Amino acid sequence: MWNTSNRSCSLITAFLDIFYPSKCPLCGRKTDTYRYSPICLSCWAEIERYEGPACRICSLPLSSSYSELCGQCMKSPPPFSRAMSYGLYEGSLAEAINQLKFGGIRRLSRYLGDLLLSMDLPEMDAIVPVPLNVKKLRKRGFNQSLLIARRIAKKKEIALLMDVLSKKKETQPQTDLPAKERLVNLKGAFEIRGNVRGLKLFLVDDVMTTGTTVRECSMQLMRAGAKEVVVLILARAGLM
DSSP: OOOHHHHHHHHHHHHHHHHSOOBOTTTOOBOOOTTTTTSOHHHHTTOOOOOSOBOTTTOOBOSOTTOOSOHHHHHSOOSSSEEEEEEESSHHHHHHHHHHHTTOOTTHHHHHHHHHHTSOOOOOSEEEEOOOOHHHHHHHSSOHHHHHHHHHHHHHTOEEOSSSEEEOSOOOOGGGSOHHHHHHHHTTOEEEOSOOTTOEEEEEEEEESSSHHHHHHHHHHHHTTOSEEEEEEEEEOOOO
């Protein structure tokens, strides 16, 4: 049985379909819900939790269920205790993240945050979003990681430390660099501007590829006295 919120969403969808018709970028069918628009309900329903073999520390998908750690974590354990990801960076999940991040559809942060909330999350003291540098923040107008973190903080009733970690210098986009150059690119890019001593922290980001960004952020938080850092990411990219 629909509640008032569902009926309101249905009316908004009907109105927008008349004046602003759109198609789902994944299947090409008519968008049938304002909630996930422009993604249709069928394609949103295809977003699934990845439950295959993965590194128990950084959550990198592995090719064998007999493996527990990826090569990088065996060679150089990260400063965070573990990374928890919802799914793989592909299909409907990747499109939803891109619609939020590059399409500016901020309402999707609520539903993407709910995906992370559906996982069995540990009890932590506070939550920290991975920051953007000032230039990128001004250009985009928002930090997608902050929007997602805000949703989780509200539902988990924990503190949102939105200014405690900052990116103090502009760096080349990580996606433009080979893996070996990413760590050098981010070295010294982040700084702590608040007290995190003794706190168990969630560190939130949207996508994790090599893990360089969350490694560097976690290192700064741990150096500042944080007790533990658990990374929360919507999607993990890269298969071994």
